[in-house]
Amino acid sequence: MTSKDELDRLLALYNIPRAGWLIRGVPAALAEDVASHSYLVAVLALRIAHEARGCGGNVDEGKALTMALIHDLPEALTGDIPRPVKERLGDVVGRLEEEALGKLGFTHFKDLYAEVESAASVEALLVKMADDLATYLRAVYYLNSGFEGVRDIAENTRSSVVSLIPRLPGGLRECVQRYVSTLLEYKAR
Amino acid sequence: MTSKDELDRLLALYNIPRAGWLIRGVPAALAEDVASHSYLVAVLALRIAHEARGCGGNVDEGKALTMALIHDLPEALTGDIPRPVKERLGDVVGRLEEEALGKLGFTHFKDLYAEVESAASVEALLVKMADDLATYLRAVYYLNSGFEGVRDIAENTRSSVVSLIPRLPGGLRECVQRYVSTLLEYKAR
Amino acid sequence: MTSKDELDRLLALYNIPRAGWLIRGVPAALAEDVASHSYLVAVLALRIAHEARGCGGNVDEGKALTMALIHDLPEALTGDIPRPVKERLGDVVGRLEEEALGKLGFTHFKDLYAEVESAASVEALLVKMADDLATYLRAVYYLNSGFEGVRDIAENTRSSVVSLIPRLPGGLRECVQRYVSTLLEYKAR
Amino acid sequence: MTSKDELDRLLALYNIPRAGWLIRGVPAALAEDVASHSYLVAVLALRIAHEARGCGGNVDEGKALTMALIHDLPEALTGDIPRPVKERLGDVVGRLEEEALGKLGFTHFKDLYAEVESAASVEALLVKMADDLATYLRAVYYLNSGFEGVRDIAENTRSSVVSLIPRLPGGLRECVQRYVSTLLEYKAR
């Protein structure tokens, strides 16, 4: 890809509504796009990493933020494929995403990308948590506007966040749990 | 799926912008949704079938329209996956689409669905032509508003229409060609 | 009209929000357009016709689908005029719609168009039912998002569907009723 | 109508895109709504009336502004009916609009409303001019974004403005002409 093509595709992330909302009845005019979502994931990762360090956790913030930023980048080329479909497609999706990362000029981050996918480090775990939290918060927002179809997403992401905490290193758990709890008090009316 | 779930998903087709436009820079607010697109495909299929019959063609209009209407139905569950991705994914996509058709309560149309995919009848060929024409017309619309990224779609769908004509039964070719030519005069400024 | 003008107008059906929603407080960004609505009417007509045939009904599917597709076509030229206004305008609207159909290149369907309007056949009745059902389902969707102004539409279309059933040929009634009942269980929270 | 119903309908003017743009290919997401349009008409009327008074014209500004504000009010109930359709419908439209004005609680302005329609005073002429100018400016905006279908509106409103000037009282003509000319220099690229 030329540099111009790379940029065109990066800019397209502004346009891509997340498929999970669309197929559950959220109109395109209200659906969160991939760029905005990635922004929120990064900001939440920043907050959680900060809390984790507050109780002595050894967290590489630069690594966590980079992971948050690149985690959905391949969608600039693949579009957003709903999670249940992805799960059925198997390994080929991973290969396509890695290729997409390369075409967009981010080849050098492919190990980091794989690390998030496999949740293979404390930073990857924090980013997964931030990803689920960001999705949870948006699900609550839609529930409050009557889009009842997204309730399963709210429930699944909430459970996922809770289940990630015990996988963190012992020293961080309490700190992160405390902060995350305040976020999970955020509920649909 | 309950009847309510089926309906929720059908209604979601209003919300799903076609991925090909999005990843090429068309903003979500301007992107054609799957329901509108399917409508245009059906209306064009109706017109082309009418022309074909005008020169003695033996075309089953009800069959052609049914094909046009169900052709993108599975996207209510799978979302719209960009064509280059689909091509890489292979047979599994076909199976997922067939399953989706079933979940939506259209199991009895799965043979018809497969027939369009394989272009195995004159009606299937007409629907494919209508699908490409509908996409071509929308691509021209976007080119006129400065979304240059969709030019390859305009060119590919145009070529595809032209290449489908010789595959039609001899008696229909001239009639269809004549009508389609008037549509292909529709060009970006 | 030139062929290009015809196409421009057909494409405009994507843009025309249904007036009934707008004047009752649904914002334009969320309002269903005429093309999407027509799509849903056609898909529901397909389903109902299928059920009807399942109990031995003699239904011409091609005819029903054609009716569904052309039923709102004239709005490409006339825009969508709210129902109470139309009722006050009298016969002149019918003449304008017929002319519009002609200008769009669908002259040969004008008898079919009139047949739907007068509900003069089993297919016309099924299309009317599908039209009301599609509108009902969308009204429920808006009620769930707090647009209380559309409640009268939900109630009127629901009643209309129920009142159409006894007008069907005896053999079809039970089958259609059974299917339609499952749709009418779809209700606002 | 109850006071609440009146307000609901007034607020709906925010939602109603002007039909002339929609049927010429402007997407609903970009189409000017009736409330915004009426605002621009009123602001331009204010400017033109100010100019007219600058050269000694006897213009009742309050009357002109009231006319501008109520001129499209009935569309809260009737929706926006495209001009060519309105022309075919004849007198019945005028009666429906007057009724709508009454239902919205503006009965006492019905003479003023009729006065604009018949361009029966200098204020009415200025408001018609402001209406055409506002529409012209928006048409130019759309032409610049490639929506070529609106060119006839740009041309017709421009001509209409020019043709209204000689109908003004002698003393105002030069002043108004001078100001309007600067607006008409505003052209599509």
Next chain:
Amino acid sequence: MTSKDELDRLLALYNIPRAGWLIRGVPAALAEDVASHSYLVAVLALRIAHEARGCGGNVDEGKALTMALIHDLPEALTGDIPRPVKERLGDVVGRLEEEALGKLGFTHFKDLYAEVESAASVEALLVKMADDLATYLRAVYYLNSGFEGVRDIAENTRSSVVSLIPRLPGGLRECVQRYVSTLLEYKAR
């Protein structure tokens, strides 16, 4: 500014969503723009002035409408700055707004503009009331769609309207109060 620049900026008022809604969670696709809001303020001012005159009040309608129309004009250049920010910025905002009015070609209205700001006349009081009412009505609309974040705006504008009534000249109070009460019965469900 050239005349063309002035017009470009005036037209931009269509695009500027009111910041108060946005920062409280109303999505841009649903947020009222400055032009539509100003329209509603003017229409309500017209209604209230009419009521006031009905009980013998001496109200200059032309002056009130002009005030309503120009009250948010400067935002064409300054954008919409949230109220709490404006309050902190102090006098400089007033100077910027006056300059903006000049650049847009409305220098001659700067005294009227200042008069609204300081609520220094009966017309200014009526326009402030119309401004608060228009905002109140829209807040209720958003509350009904689940955007709970705007509740403080609904409450504050409601209180503000009530507190403005005693500041009106004695003869008008009862009339205006009566009409305004019917509007304030408009409440979120």
Next chain:
Amino acid sequence: MTSKDELDRLLALYNIPRAGWLIRGVPAALAEDVASHSYLVAVLALRIAHEARGCGGNVDEGKALTMALIHDLPEALTGDIPRPVKERLGDVVGRLEEEALGKLGFTHFKDLYAEVESAASVEALLVKMADDLATYLRAVYYLNSGFEGVRDIAENTRSSVVSLIPRLPGGLRECVQRYVSTLLEYKAR
């Protein structure tokens, strides 16, 4: 602010269109929001930092990304104030932004925030460059769709990027310049 209020405000960044586009004629439906913009700034900062390190530059990526992410955070409370207005408002804006950062729970980043504002480090310079580049790319996108009003933004951000390069440490200049040049080849047609 409670944790819930903080989150509500963070989510609001999805809704806030950048004011510079709006006042220059870009419709709200197409205007980039603050969250998406911040995402692009962060991704470009990541790319530029990577290039800089490639030629031996000593760049703290985590710091640069944090700066990119928090740079527009205060707009969740202040809204987006157009640049020329900000410049006139002076120091008070800085104080308001710092307070906003605190209210949103990011007090501990206030030094970093000030560092970007004053361009007081290599990371701050890279983030400013990324900010200008992101804005430049979007300006080109709008120019291609006919929104000529944004041309001054395209020109100013382009010049700004070029003028920032000589302020970088000697060793980084060539590397960064090389990469940035490829981006600046991205031009409006």
